[in-house]
Amino acid sequence: xxxxxxxxxxxxxxxxxxxxxxxxxxxxxxxxxxxxxxxxxxxxxxxxxxxxxxxxxxxxxxxxxxxxxxxxxxxxxxxxxxxxxxxxxxxxxxxxxxxxxxxxxxx
Numbered sequence: 001x002x003x004x005x006x007x008x009x010x011x012x013x014x015x016x017x018x019x020x021x022x023x024x025x026x027x028x029x030x031x032x033x034x035x036x037x038x039x040x041x042x043x044x045x046x047x048x049x050x051x052x053x054x055x056x057x058x059x060x061x062x063x064x065x066x067x068x069x070x071x072x073x074x075x076x077x078x079x080x081x082x083x084x085x086x087x088x089x090x091x092x093x094x095x096x097x098x099x100x101x102x103x104x105x106x107x
Contacts, residue, residue: 032038071078083089090096 030037034040072082080089088096
């Protein structure tokens with residue numbers, strides 16, 4: 001009779017261990033893979049860092065473009081430089097020298 005009781009206790013202990021193991025596995029899987037889990041959080045943090053980097057780049061580009069616009073509106077030397085380069089404007093009394101460059105190499 002005593003061996004029957006110990007055998008039943010061993011079965012109950014095994015069942016408890018199996019149930020606790022299965023429940024622990026489910027909890028671990030939930031913590032890792034649920035919509036609020038660790039892996040989702042890591043992914044969201046990586047996306048956030050990428051968006052912050054993009055925002056910095058866009059802000060820097062915008063600041064640079066605002067500087068260009070400011071120079072084009074108010075800096076007369078910049079306006080004059082562009083007019084000379086793009087449109088070939090010259091001041092009164094200046095002489096323009098055109099230099100032809102040979103595109104073929106002498107051998």
